[in-house]
Amino acid sequence: METTTTSRPPAPVRTTPRPAERLCYATGALLVLTGCAHLAVFAVDGGPWDGPVSWRKPVTFGLSFGLTLIAITWVTSYLRVGSRLRTALLVVFAADCVVEVGGITLQAWRRVPSHLNMETGFDTAVSMTLAVGGGVLVVLLTVFAVASFRGRPTGPAGMPLALRAGFAILIVALLSGAAMIARGVVLTRTGHQEAAYHSTAPLKPLHGVSLHAVLVLPALARLLSRTTWSGAARQRIMYAAVGCYTAAVVGAGVWAALTW
Template sequence: MEIMRATGTDARRRAARPAERIAYATGLALIASGAFHLGVFGVDGGPWDGPVSWRKPVTFGLSFGLTLIALTWVTSYLQVGARLRNVLLVVFTADCVLEVGGITLQAWRGVPSHLNMETAFDTAVSMSLAVGGGVLVVLLTVFAIVAFRNRPDGPTGMPLAVRAGFAVLLVALASGAAMIARGVTLTRTGHQEAAYHSTAALKPLHGVSLHAVLVLPVLAWLMTRTSWSELTKNRVMYAAVSAYVAAVLATGTWAALTYET
């Protein structure tokens, strides 16, 4: 059975190589962009927080780059057709470029990237980022559904890691959607400045839950390099998942206590 699973996974990986190469290369480029803008911040200075800051191209470049690389790798363990996975990866890659590109453009222009309706161009950028965020939600939800409909492949601990990672990722998607909805509502009711600061309470929850889909599968992969028994590996993975859920609950509680209506 394990050999059959490994063979099936290898076949999907071979079929998806072109899309994977594009996704991995793009992910590295986005990470490089984030690192470059950290250097720009070091030279140019300015505030780290706030709606206009070099922080945004830094954190979004690094975060989207890592997420793209992680999703490309993790989805190779899903029981999904190669063609469908290729299409989803290509769209996801393009959407990541759109998000980071729009944010970076506005940072260089010295204006807010999200919730900015000051000019027609700023509105177009802001709305494209919002639409791109919606596309991300749909794509990642599809991957999550696949993960729970069919048991993922992989070594001991990997199926649990992939499923738990996608489950926690759904929390990130929900918190991200809540931030966008809250900000848009405030903007359209004439509270532009409040909109820029309305997302602060949810940012820790969003950030923590976003990367479970990378952290947990990496742990499962690292355990393949040990001589631990399958029982020990499963126990470690369950403990890791529990710890991550506790972190999500902690940041969620903080968000609920500090969220301003």
């Protein structure tokens, strides 16, 4: 007796964001707006742009955390991660981003340093909260990075390469951020508070450049998918883009090593 099997049709592509995704996108946009608002505060109030106490910190952290939250919410839709796990990780990630930017912004308005500040009990609590929050960020983003390599990401030609390269470079950002905190804590604990505030400067370019590869490279892959170029041509462009971005990260790393 002959039997026939029918293959299941491919699952429809989901285009409408889930509630958790909409929440993350809205939270990211709000963080970006807070960064822009503090740029206006800086324009009115003035003061130094560099240093441990300045309006630069709520500006840059608001923009960076907002863009990163939006980027992670988008790019993880291409990863082979269970929907419930991804939703839980994204919600925790969004909450952690709010805590980080909120603590930094609070200390900026109090006119005291946010990181590595152990001057009072309250300042120590804020500083430790930011440090723990940074640890949570490392864990969450590492989970997504591992997922990008365990299963081939979906998406148009060049997107799997963009995602894997973006997350690999993001690990560099996480490691450099951890190194900044670790060195600053050591200096603070040994009584070198001012040195601790300035010890992070050499690693800041490396941290900043490597942080946003997970947005820039997938965005380029997405833009290329809208062209009429062949998949092979788009893939070659992505390889070149990854090479250029990697060179920028290496350059920032060399500069950090020379000035550390």
